[in-house]
Amino acid sequence: xxxxxxxxxxxxxxxxxxxxxxxxxxxxxxxxxxxxxxxxxxxxxxxxxxxxxxxxxxxxxxxxxxxxxxxxxxxxxxxxxxxxxxxxxxxxxxxxxxxxxxxxxxxxxxxxxxxxxxxxxxxxxxxxxxxxxxxxxxxxxxxxxxxxxxxxxxxxxxxxxxxxxxxxxxxxxxxxxxxxxxxxxxxxxxxxxxxxxxxxxxxxxxxxxxxxxxxxxxxxxxxxxxxxxxxxxxxxxxxxxxxxxxxxxxxxxxxxxxxxxxxxxxxxxxxxxxxxxxxxxxxxxxxxxxxxxxxxxxxxxxxxxxxxxxxxxxxxxxxxxxxxxxxxxxxxxxxxxxxxxxxxxxxxxxxxxxxxxxxxxxxxxxxxxxxxxxxxxxxxxxxxxxxxxxxxxxxxxxxxxxxxxxxxxxxxxxxxxxxxxxxxxxxxxxxxxxxxxxxxxxxxxxxxxxxxxxxxxxxxxxxxxxxxxxxxxxxxxxxxxxxxxxxxxxxxxxxxxxxxxxxxxxxxxxxxxxxxxxxxxxxxxxxxxxxxxxxxxxxxxxxxxxxxxxxxxxxxxxxxxxxxxxxxxxxxxxxxxxxxxxxxxxxxxxxxxxxxxxxxxxxxxxxxxxxxxxxxxxxxxxxxxxxxxxxxxxxxxxxxxxxxxxxxxxxxxxxxxxxxxxxxxxxxxxxxxxxxxxxxxxxxxxxxxxxxxxxxxxxxxxxxxxxxxxxxxxxxxxxxxxxxxxxxxxxxxxxxxxxxxxx
Amino acid sequence: xxxxxxxxxxxxxxxxxxxxxxxxxxxxxxxxxxxxxxxxxxxxxxxxxxxxxxxxxxxxxxxxxxxxxxxxxxxxxxxxxxxxxxxxxxxxxxxxxxxxxxxxxxxxxxxxxxxxxxxxxxxxxxxxxxxxxxxxxxxxxxxxxxxxxxxxxxxxxxxxxxxxxxxxxxxxxxxxxxxxxxxxxxxxxxxxxxxxxxxxxxxxxxxxxxxxxxxxxxxxxxxxxxxxxxxxxxxxxxxxxxxx
Numbered sequence: 001x002x003x004x005x006x007x008x009x010x011x012x013x014x015x016x017x018x019x020x021x022x023x024x025x026x027x028x029x030x031x032x033x034x035x036x037x038x039x040x041x042x043x044x045x046x047x048x049x050x051x052x053x054x055x056x057x058x059x060x061x062x063x064x065x066x067x068x069x070x071x072x073x074x075x076x077x078x079x080x081x082x083x084x085x086x087x088x089x090x091x092x093x094x095x096x097x098x099x100x101x102x103x104x105x106x107x108x109x110x111x112x113x114x115x116x117x118x119x120x121x122x123x124x125x126x127x128x129x130x131x132x133x134x135x136x137x138x139x140x141x142x143x144x145x146x147x148x149x150x151x152x153x154x155x156x157x158x159x160x161x162x163x164x165x166x167x168x169x170x171x172x173x174x175x176x177x178x179x180x181x182x183x184x185x186x187x188x189x190x191x192x193x194x195x196x197x198x199x200x201x202x203x204x205x206x207x208x209x210x211x212x213x214x215x216x217x218x219x220x221x222x223x224x225x226x227x228x229x230x231x232x233x234x235x236x237x238x239x240x241x242x243x244x245x246x247x248x249x250x251x252x253x254x255x256x257x258x259x260x261x262x263x264x265x266x267x268x269x270x271x272x273x274x275x276x277x278x279x280x281x282x283x284x285x286x287x288x289x290x291x292x293x294x295x296x297x298x299x300x301x302x303x304x305x306x307x308x309x310x311x312x313x314x315x316x317x318x319x320x321x322x323x324x325x326x327x328x329x330x331x332x333x334x335x336x337x338x339x340x341x342x343x344x345x346x347x348x349x350x351x352x353x354x355x356x357x358x359x360x361x362x363x364x365x366x367x368x369x370x371x372x373x374x375x376x377x378x379x380x381x382x383x384x385x386x387x388x389x390x391x392x393x394x395x396x397x398x399x400x401x402x403x404x405x406x407x408x409x410x411x412x413x414x415x416x417x418x419x420x421x422x423x424x425x426x427x428x429x430x431x432x433x434x435x436x437x438x439x440x441x442x443x444x445x446x447x448x449x450x451x452x453x454x455x456x457x458x459x460x461x462x463x464x465x466x467x468x469x470x471x472x473x474x475x476x477x478x479x480x481x482x483x484x485x486x487x488x489x490x491x492x493x494x495x496x497x498x499x500x501x502x503x504x505x506x507x508x509x510x511x512x513x514x515x516x517x518x519x520x521x522x523x524x525x526x527x528x529x530x531x532x533x534x535x536x537x538x539x540x541x542x543x544x545x546x547x548x549x550x551x552x553x554x555x556x557x558x559x560x561x562x563x564x565x566x567x568x569x570x571x572x573x574x575x576x577x578x579x580x581x582x583x584x585x586x587x588x589x590x591x592x593x594x595x596x597x598x599x600x601x602x603x604x605x606x607x608x609x610x611x612x613x614x615x616x617x618x619x620x621x622x623x624x625x626x627x628x629x630x631x632x633x634x635x636x637x638x639x640x641x642x643x644x645x646x647x648x649x650x651x652x653x654x655x656x657x658x659x660x661x662x663x664x665x666x667x668x669x670x671x672x673x674x675x676x677x678x679x680x681x682x683x684x685x686x687x688x689x690x691x692x693x694x695x696x697x698x699x700x701x702x703x704x705x706x707x708x709x710x711x712x713x714x715x716x717x718x719x720x721x722x723x724x725x726x727x728x729x730x731x732x733x734x735x736x737x738x739x740x741x742x743x
Numbered sequence: 744x745x746x747x748x749x750x751x752x753x754x755x756x757x758x759x760x761x762x763x764x765x766x767x768x769x770x771x772x773x774x775x776x777x778x779x780x781x782x783x784x785x786x787x788x789x790x791x792x793x794x795x796x797x798x799x800x801x802x803x804x805x806x807x808x809x810x811x812x813x814x815x816x817x818x819x820x821x822x823x824x825x826x827x828x829x830x831x832x833x834x835x836x837x838x839x840x841x842x843x844x845x846x847x848x849x850x851x852x853x854x855x856x857x858x859x860x861x862x863x864x865x866x867x868x869x870x871x872x873x874x875x876x877x878x879x880x881x882x883x884x885x886x887x888x889x890x891x892x893x894x895x896x897x898x899x900x901x902x903x904x905x906x907x908x909x910x911x912x913x914x915x916x917x918x919x920x921x922x923x924x925x926x927x928x929x930x931x932x933x934x935x936x937x938x939x940x941x942x943x944x945x946x947x948x949x950x951x952x953x954x955x956x957x958x959x960x961x962x963x964x965x966x967x968x969x970x971x972x973x974x975x976x977x978x979x980x981x982x983x984x985x986x987x
Binding site (some may be wrong): 027087112205314315316317318319320322323324325328335336337338339340341342343350355356357446480481521522523527528530531532536540630 | 764765768785794796797799800812813814815816817819839842846847864872891892893894895916917956962965966967968970971973
């Protein structure tokens, strides 16, 4: 039945001041009329004429104020009660689905009730029995937003949410966006929670708090929230283990004496730079409902806080002195030096009590402390007399695990220092032939170093911005003294040559580490060039550029890594594709275009004996030197992505560790969380019930919202009858004045 | 015996016929005027003593190098010795010295006056240092690494013991000039017979030994700078590991 409502509106737009002025004018007109008639007409005549004049002025006032008659015709519309039933995977536990069906059935028979299933999105539900628990994560607020959009304004009278409360987006309370959605909806949200009849037996790592960045060799504290629910049937202890790239590095035994939440502190000390995976795992109990929440993986980026350099020299020299100045000028370098201060036999003339000399600490430096260094430099160092030979296997392991090693030559180094009789000769980038005489293995004399074809393009030997400047600079550089009897080892790269093509600067990769051998002790002369040399400032700068670039290459600074990898997100999910971007640089550190890149994923911890992991993706680099490789992790856990590219005929490798979550958030939390639903009710003045709403709880008759269908306006002042009435009043007054002789 | 000394002297002369390798530390006097080099035998003895006691590869240049000469920059370690006014120093010489010292070189200045520090030498040295490096000489602290690069020393002794401190000028964190006013070269000077040429006063041979030690420390400082300070880091490193 439609409703009709009418009302009068005065549509004149003028303000009250103007209206008062007009009213005053009208009264003035009437006043003049009365004054005019007061002495010339009888009482009856004055009354008639003033009545007519007053009616005329009143009529004009009405026309002036423009009265309008507004009429609205409205009708009611049915509003629905939306019942949202959780259909996410967590509803499959502890008979929650059956209880949800029952609650939905109790409401579905009522008039105006409309059922919806809620998972990652909202969908109509015709039959409560058709409800399943196969959707992804719950998103209740998203569903309410979707409801507001699809139903339109004022179409919903109330909302009832039936859920276990395990909505990952509600885990930290209502966000501002969620509150805005509820305000837009503008109706009470009643909630029917499905609390667990008894807690599910479960051990879960519910949170891991640790910085996503760590400094190499520094302690990284981790806080782990561990929850134990239900009555575990297993042993009374569980072990919480922290791992880096799948290798356990810290653990703690935790006693289990019933349901409890606790925070456990562990510490790890990452040593290798780059992207790693920090995993925390708790041992599973036999009757646990799920084990996917026993393991959590996080990306951990390990950076270098300072470069720790160990500089060992066979004797103090100009080369060691200027190298020391170069390293010491960098505030990011921690330099520890040991120079052999007394020559062979020299101790006879020196009483140690008078000196500051200390014994060479071989044991301390090459034992466990070795791992604390990033770069080791030998400067013209004949190490044989100092018992270092027995530590060389340790040093070999250190390099192969990512250490950087530089050998600066001289009359006591390489073949001249008898290195060929040591095991170091087996892994240096140069082969060493035995010297046949006292001065063999070392050749005096000044020479101009010559860059090899590779050296003209390599990052270490690129000392100026342009090729022409680089070429001109190298023509001015000279050195004096060269270690002879060396030949490059297979796989090593000779960048600089001395007289007769003898290797001067030879570099190679060794496992994860890098090695450089510079067969001279006169590099310092670039820092202190002869006064007859032209362009001495440029040569001094070249000294620092050369050493800086060599250091960067040895330490694999990001700018010098041949293949740099990045993944489009920190934590991946099994079955969800991710994009791995490989940035490939040439030897000259410029983007390498058209390079075939192969991606090989390796689950961690990698079996040291396993080789030839299958390729997961291949791509070719673009003009920016980038290749995009798609990879879908099959299972959760720590993974290493190995990338291989052949640049300038040489195989270049890059690797990064990535964390793949064991499962989505929906599967990690098991126990029902009624308190999260309560937040929805409280924010909307809704009611809360457990399991089934009472029969009288939700209004059974559908509410109706008024909707205006018709709207009409009639301008009373513009009617011709008004004009005719005013004309009649004017004519009547004129006729009476004529008749009574007052015109 | 005379033929034996002659043979040794000839041998020493022959050794200098071929130039020392570029990377060998060379002791050389810098010459600012036309005066003859002071204490000419001292450098050879000094280099020999450094060779005997340390592992530093060292030689000496018997001919002084002129400050104006481009070859000045072949020698990162220079010795300026004198006993009177230095005289006028040319702009070229000052610029060459400035480049030398600011590029990493070290100038050891020694007042070799016979009976005590020379006021005129002292005045001209201070004036020269100020002109070349833009800053004046200041005392080297008694705990500075110069006093412990090789030997532990309490004060600088030379042939004399008139001044209890060294003075110097730093460029950055390193000493670019070190100034001894106690005739260090006088303590090193040798007679033709190979023995000490001059008596050391007032401490005698004990003082001469301390002068040798200062000479050793200065050379070792030139090629190792504050190397001895690293060892405090080692202690820290080892303590840190033990604390894990």
